[in-house]
Amino acid sequence: MHFIDIFNGDADGLIARHQYRLANPVPAAQLQLISGTKRDIALVSRALPMMLTQESGEAEVTIFDVSYDRNEAAVDQLLSQGVQVRYFDHHRASLLKPHPALDANIDTAPTVCTSLLVDRHHSVNGRYRRWTIVAAFGDNLIEVATKLGHAASIAPTEIAQLHAFGEALNYNAYGDAETDLVFRPVDLAKRLEPYADPLEFMRAETVFATLKQSMASDLHHAAVVVPYRTNPAYAIYRFPDAPWARRVSGVFANRIAESNPTRAHALLTPNAGGNFTVSIRAPIIATQSHHRADYVAIAFAGGGGRVGAAGINALPEPEIEQFIRKMEAVFSQS
Ligand SMILES: [Mn+2]
Numbered sequence: 001m002h003f004i005d006i007f008n009g010d011a012d013g014l015i016a017r018h019q020y021r022l023a024n025p026v027p028a029a030q031l032q033l034i035s036g037t038k039r040d041i042a043l044v045s046r047a048l049p050m051m052l053t054q055e056s057g058e059a060e061v062t063i064f065d066v067s068y069d070r071n072e073a074a075v076d077q078l079l080s081q082g083v084q085v086r087y088f089d090h091h092r093a094s095l096l097k098p099h100p101a102l103d104a105n106i107d108t109a110p111t112v113c114t115s116l117l118v119d120r121h122h123s124v125n126g127r128y129r130r131w132t133i134v135a136a137f138g139d140n141l142i143e144v145a146t147k148l149g150h151a152a153s154i155a156p157t158e159i160a161q162l163h164a165f166g167e168a169l170n171y172n173a174y175g176d177a178e179t180d181l182v183f184r185p186v187d188l189a190k191r192l193e194p195y196a197d198p199l200e201f202m203r204a205e206t207v208f209a210t211l212k213q214s215m216a217s218d219l220h221h222a223a224v225v226v227p228y229r230t231n232p233a234y235a236i237y238r239f240p241d242a243p244w245a246r247r248v249s250g251v252f253a254n255r256i257a258e259s260n261p262t263r264a265h266a267l268l269t270p271n272a273g274g275n276f277t278v279s280i281r282a283p284i285i286a287t288q289s290h291h292r293a294d295y296v297a298i299a300f301a302g303g304g305g306r307v308g309a310a311g312i313n314a315l316p317e318p319e320i321e322q323f324i325r326k327m328e329a330v331f332s333q334s
Pocket residue numbers: 012013065090113114139
């Protein structure tokens with residue numbers, strides 16, 4: 001039997017896979033990992049060439065935290081080759097259809113992340129709750145994560161540590177390519193493997209300290225950037241073309257959203273293709289139900305996301321003014 005784990009390189013993807021494999025271990029020699037940067041989500045097709053060397057019906061592919069819709073064709077191909085596919089995700093899956101060899105654990109509620117879905121899976125059943133909390137913080141589900149921490153009687157100082165670790169792991173996934181990242185997600189996944197408790201990982205490994213240092217340095221660069229457009233309804237930032245800008249964009253977007261909870265935010269970061277990667281955050285305290293980050297994102301090619309947080313993969317410079325008008329249309333007060 002051969003196993004392939006495919007996971008988003010962010011905190012939620014890494015931890016979803018980590019928990020699943022803690023509960024369902026397989027020999028390392030039979031397991032391959034596929035991951036990438038946070039926005040590198042068309043990952044499932046990378047498993048197809050690996051299958052050519054396998055006997056059909058002898059493989060199991062488990063997928064975490066990447067949109068089913070973006071991977072549907074590759075999943076279909078795996079299924080048609082007799083591969084068992086298990087899917088855990090919380091992004092849009094409008095193309096999902098049942099198949100006897102597909103075990104889909106998909107829930108798009110805004111209060112879940114993929115690690116929570118794995119936490120609920122019968123094989124895991126909440127056993128690695130502290131990791132779930134790290135992942136929920138990483139996906140910026142602050143209230144959900146904090147409540148889980150209190151319910152598990154975790155001390156407030158430890159909840160704060162899990163929060164900082166989730167943010168740091170999430171920070172590591174942002175970049176144009178894996179060369180922008182401090183750690184390659186597949187390497188990080190292997191370093192997590194021995195640890196059933198994230199606090200133990202934080203004590204024993206240098207990963208957290210390294211990420212924290214890098215994040216502080218990147219945030220220092222970001223602190224001097226003045227908003228490109230700002231008014232009471234929304235603020236738009238435009239970063240320069242630099243690796244620090246690509247790495248820190250997610251953390252920075254969350255920080256500015258938290259410091260101005262009634263305002264929407266967007267961050268434009270130049271990418272290697274000559275376009276802009278755009279992060280959009282709805283106001284944390286939304287006063288109108290149509291104040292949704294995904295409403296802005298889906299108006300542009302390559303845009304998508306969720307109610308609170310969404311993005312556009314490659315916004316051409318000439319469309320920036322159109323983007324600002326869309327921010328205005330969605331988030332202006334009325
Ligand atoms: Mn996620």
